[in-house]
Amino acid sequence: FRLRSSSSSSSVASEEGGGKNDKDEEENGERTTIGVIGSGAVGCYYGARLWECGEYDVKFHMRGEHYEASKENGLLLTSVDRDVHIPPTLLQTYSDPSEIGPVDWVLLCLKSTGLNAAPDLVRPLLKPTTRVLAVMNGLVDEDLVRLIEGQGEEDEPQLTKCAATYGGMALLCSNRVGPGVVDHSYAGKLTVAVASSSSSSSSTGSSSFPSNEDRDAVIDLFAPTSVEFVYEPSIIRGRWSKNCWNLPFNGISVAMGGITVDKIVTDPGLRRLAYGVMDETIAIGNEALRRSGADSEADPQLFLGEVERKAMMDLSDGMGPYKTSTMLDLTNRRPMEVKYLFRKAVDTAKKLGVEAPHLETVVAQIEAHQRFHNLY
Amino acid sequence: FRLRSSSSSSSVASEEGGGKNDKDEEENGERTTIGVIGSGAVGCYYGARLWECGEYDVKFHMRGEHYEASKENGLLLTSVDRDVHIPPTLLQTYSDPSEIGPVDWVLLCLKSTGLNAAPDLVRPLLKPTTRVLAVMNGLVDEDLVRLIEGQGEEDEPQLTKCAATYGGMALLCSNRVGPGVVDHSYAGKLTVAVASSSSSSSSTGSSSFPSNEDRDAVIDLFAPTSVEFVYEPSIIRGRWSKNCWNLPFNGISVAMGGITVDKIVTDPGLRRLAYGVMDETIAIGNEALRRSGADSEADPQLFLGEVERKAMMDLSDGMGPYKTSTMLDLTNRRPMEVKYLFRKAVDTAKKLGVEAPHLETVVAQIEAHQRFHNLY
Structure with missing residues (x-):
């Protein structure tokens, strides 16, 4: 049934x-x-x-x-x-x-x-x-x-x-x-x-x-x-694919002090920044896949790229004034998912030797908001 | 007298x-x-x-x-x-x-x-x-x-x-x-x-x-x-030297939605970010000096470096809960000095081919705050 x-x-x-x-x-x-x-x-x-x-x-x-x-x-x-x-x-x-x-x-x-x-x-x-x-x-x-x-x-x-x-x-x-x-x-x-x-x-x-x-x-x-x-x-691919949304959108929504997704996609500078964070996320995820043994020449479809990039922005364009979960945590002064959602991603980038300065900036700001309001 | x-x-x-x-x-x-x-x-x-x-x-x-x-x-x-x-x-x-x-x-x-x-x-x-x-x-x-x-x-x-x-x-x-x-x-x-x-x-x-x-x-x-x-x-050196303070401190104070200087220097992540923005500022300023004809081998003292880096952070460490001018503009909903203080710096970096992703991130956020509150 x-x-x-x-x-x-x-x-x-x-x-x-x-x-x-x-x-x-x-x-x-x-x-x-x-x-x-x-x-x-x-x-x-x-x-x-x-x-x-x-x-x-x-x-x-x-x-x-x-x-x-x-x-x-x-x-x-x-x-x-x-x-x-x-x-x-x-x-x-x-x-x-x-x-x-x-x-x-x-x-x-x-x-x-x-x-x-x-x-x-x-x-x-x-x-x-x-x-x-x-x-x-x-x-x-x-x-x-x-x-x-x-x-x-x-x-x-x-x-x-x-x-x-x-x-x-x-x-x-x-x-x-x-x-x-x-x-x-x-x-x-x-x-x-x-x-x-x-x-x-x-x-x-x-x-x-x-x-x-x-x-x-x-x-x-x-x-x-x-x-x-x-x-x-692949759990690695799955997690980093989801990070392609979470890191830019949960991330910028909180770094900006609590803004909805529509604000990010319609502001030209923040939209560009979202792509910047997303591209870094893709680079980290792909390096994590390579380190796990995936071969980008033999299996190019295993790797993240333009398809995920477009899908995540299209998804966000349709969301309207959606409040990301981390934004709701910030505005309601609840514990924020910083460690697993953001900090581990930055640490992984460092460990893998992938440059991710836009992400790093956004995460430093999120952690500061977390500390200022004690949202642990 | x-x-x-x-x-x-x-x-x-x-x-x-x-x-x-x-x-x-x-x-x-x-x-x-x-x-x-x-x-x-x-x-x-x-x-x-x-x-x-x-x-x-x-x-x-x-x-x-x-x-x-x-x-x-x-x-x-x-x-x-x-x-x-x-x-x-x-x-x-x-x-x-x-x-x-x-x-x-x-x-x-x-x-x-x-x-x-x-x-x-x-x-x-x-x-x-x-x-x-x-x-x-x-x-x-x-x-x-x-x-x-x-x-x-x-x-x-x-x-x-x-x-x-x-x-x-x-x-x-x-x-x-x-x-x-x-x-x-x-x-x-x-x-x-x-x-x-x-x-x-x-x-x-x-x-x-x-x-x-x-x-x-x-x-x-x-x-x-x-x-x-x-x-x-050198006016070029002078302006970029001052930018070594303005871009990280005015910048982060506004990007974070309006925080005082003590918050930036005492939060470990924001302090690191301030150094990140400052180092990019130094790189842009030095490239601008080189393009103006200054020779870093003949006149190394003309170039920005560790001395300015330390001076700007020491200065900020002594400021206490100082409200930067751009932060006051944001919190009082007055026009913010975005064009000359921030946008021109990012555009100069691009024109000179200097990578400045931390600065770029912060400025994208400042411009978004400016647009959201119409502070022109």
Whole structure:
């Protein structure tokens, strides 16, 4: 069963509709279970799209007023594509992840500022066959794999090994607009790459390709949904491709003290600067790909270039006055995702010997804003 | 006669004091006359220091509430070095420059945003022996000489030729804090170079050295004052040396949305960025010097380098929470000196083939702030 995309209709629970048996698990032992950790603008969007297709048993971890409001009124996704309302009678929401228990898939949508909290949140959801998809910004994968798989230092929590971890790159304009309400204003494409796997030698630092099993599992997960899904064989390529948007647009929006995307693309100087940062990002990403063993002569299509450059600017041109996530953090005086989103990119450039002075300038300014307002 | 520097005393009119004969011109036909055009934070500072020494007949052009308040209460300079109060009975202030009439020296302290207004303001003060000292920020000299000397297009006002024009670079922390009141918080060094001369072949684009007469005239002007004065033989070197402060500090203060100098020097990332912009500025300035004929092997001391680098950062370290002039323009939503202070520097870098990506980034941001708030 799959709901058809029809832009003006709203998805609600019906006899056939999404989540019809969510409260009736005994009869559905075979249904794939999904636990959404970090149910913010990103987690609620993809969680709602997974719920909406009717094939999954989706459980949301929520906190605070978001949890309270969702218990009372359900979860509402208003969307340019199709609204989704999960009514309170069908919404499975938990404030304590241990009440969720082991699931087949963890959709981890924390901000990278909360990465260290991930082990405690994820541990109760893991069994050896669990797959973890981290739809997060920035170069989080190495640290995430270390945290999730317990390959870290001795005093770090050692987690149950899971079957695989994935990095998800969301080209998605959505914001949480109130308790229990997320608004989706533009785009939504999800690109996913394998970050680590127990069934292959692939890892974040390797160019070896992940197993077909890992690839197929995530493709199958999103196949019944309306999400525009792209499987990306290289996590390095995937992360740097997403950085082609994040570094210029999240970056300049914050460096300028908090401006929306339309201001960047319509101001001629900032538009040029966005291209400058993007071109440096492409250069860093391509050097990272080369160092991982990719061969630009044998496989030119593996490398970032004009296609990504144009796609990212076209995407931004359509966004209107979108507030980037880091801009919202700055203006709402919340912790900003500086370390994984910006600092690691600059450090990677240095380590790889790639010049990135525009990026470096923007990141120095972002870090200064972070320090001035203590947004850690 | 010269007042001694004594940091705690205040200069006031006394029988011997500054300006004793300012209202008694008939008896002092030989006194050098000085007209201060643009009596803001810079004009009032140097004008007061020239008045204070007692040797000059100083006339201030003022406007609006500044003029009204000064007529009523005189002009007050509060200073870390020594306060100066020119009482209303001794202050010569004029709202119409034609009432000033021809003078020996014009001290032109307009903001560069007001450069096009200069001909109308300066014309009434000119005679063929008048010397014009423009203590202004940015690469204004070529345009100023064109405007003052009437070498421009046919529809531009043609002025009486004057004896010489000079560019003045003020390393001065002073702000107008209210009508008729200027506060001087730090530094004050004035570097002056000849920009054009009727008695020599020197001009802004030439490396030929100005005449001794032009040099001596301005040295003699400041000799009786307490101003730390440096004669600079090369206008190019002088302007780029000042840019070593203006571009990083005015620049970053505005690019960051309006922060004080202490924030820049104490934040490790912004301090590094300030050095980055400064090093690019040095590279542009040195290339400009080379193109003007200076020889870095024969005359290494002509070129900017570690001495200026250290001097500018040391200066900034001592400034405290100083609000740069361009930051004040931004926060008070007044026209910002973008064209001469920033845009011309970037364009010069491009013209000379010098890479300046940090500067370019900062200037793109400044121009965006200017456009967003329409500060032209």
